[in-house]
Amino acid sequence: MSEQTLSEAEYDAVTEAAAQWCMRLHAIDCTVDERLAFxxxxxxxxxxxFEYEAMLEIWDVADHLPRTESAAPPAQLKPQTQWRTWGMAAAVCLITLPLGAYTGWNLGWVPSSYERFEADSRVRQVTLSDGSEVELNLGTVLTYSNYKDQRRVNLKKGEAFFKVSHDTQHPFVVKAAAGQVRVTGTQFNVWMYQDQVRVTLLEGSVVVSSNDTRPGDGFRLGPGMQARYKQGDYEPQISQTYASDTSLAWRSGKLILDNLALDDALPLINRYLGTPVMAADTATGALRIGGIYNINDVKNLVPSLPKVLPVYLTRNEDGNPVLNAIPQRPLKN
Structure with a gap:
């Protein structure tokens, strides 16, 4: 293909090929030869x-399409594979077939809009197409899809503060790790690191589910409440926040560690690091740390830890920094 500007037909051919490759590579019977050809x-x-990366984003949207009973799965496909294939086909319609997209919207399969936002080295404020305002912490990536029956955010990584436009007929759902947060209009914060999630509510109410396959089993939070969950939790842990809570300090550019055990502090620290630091054992994880740090300088915190804690740094076989507690010498009688 020429390096010059492509014709519309050539561009459409690349888009269609990218969609076909995306569906084929996600199929359970994709062969090694096909992967090499791809x-x-x-x-x-x-x-x-470029087009394939765009299709991967659409594939991610398809993963969250509502399950309807109008499309029976082909017998040879597993249910999850079938729904992803149906969803991908519907999403391709969004790009290439306006009539198909309109039908998909009415059925609740295809979003009328899809947006992707990322904050790299600075906090970023964005406004979604529904008017909701979102503040993204460093290293945060999320997508927004507007369906006929709901608004969906997929928090891929990081942390975000939401001011949701009120719409009782059009719920706002944030998927984070294995669970989700469902609201109609409110202000709340969602922090995520790997499979750990913490939801802090400031205003209004939200329903938090730790397992998105059972969204109806969620727990309702009121202002000043917090929910935590991780992969495998049947239900979230609910707690009350207090005036001393530092969950939202990032909005002022700060990471505050308030006399936390290292096991609790490291996920907060690692959220800002490209390579996570680990505790060598339970004794190291029990050591406590405090302080106020600039979120842009967290990467400089790890090398300084041996200066403030009785630890030394090593690296494991994967190259991750590891904190090791210095053994305490017994007191002489």
Whole structure:
């Protein structure tokens, strides 16, 4: 293909090929030869790689399409694979077939809008197409999809503060790790690191589910309440926050560690690091740390820890820094 500007037909052909490759590579019977053929196609032109990445974003949207009973799964496909395939096909309609997209919207399969936001080295404020305002912490990536029956955010990583536009007929759902937060209009914060999630409510009410396959089993939070969950939790842990709570200090550019055990502090620290630091054992994890740090300088915190704690740094076989407690010498009689 020429490096010059592509015709509309050529561009559409690349888009269609990217969609087909995305569906094929996610199929359970995709072969090694097919994967090699895909790599050759992917590397043949920069546009191929660009369009395929765009299709992966759409595939992610398809993963959250509402399950309806109007489409029976083909017998040879597993249910999850079938729904992803149906969803991907519907999402491709959004790009290539306006009539199909309109039908998909009415059925609740295809969003009328899809947005992706990312905050890298600075806090970022964005306004979603529904008017909701979102503040993204450093290293945060999320997507927003507007469906006929609900508004959906997928928090891929990081932390975000939401001011949701009130709409009782059009719920706002935030998916984070294995669970989700469901609201109609309110202000709340969602922090996520790996499979750990913490939801802090400032105003209004939210329903938090730790397992998004059972969203009806969620727990309702009121202002000043917090929910925590991680992968595998049947239900979230609910607690009350107090004036001393530092969960939202990031909005002022700060990470505050208030005399926390290292086991509790490290996820907060690692959220800002490219390579996470680990505690060598339970004795190290029990050591306590405090202080106020600039979120842009957290990367400089790890090398300084041996200066403020009785620890020394090593690295494991994966190259991750590891904190090791210095053994305490017994007192002489």
């Amino acid at each position: 790599k050759q196609w992917h590397d043949a032109h920069p546009l191929h790689a």
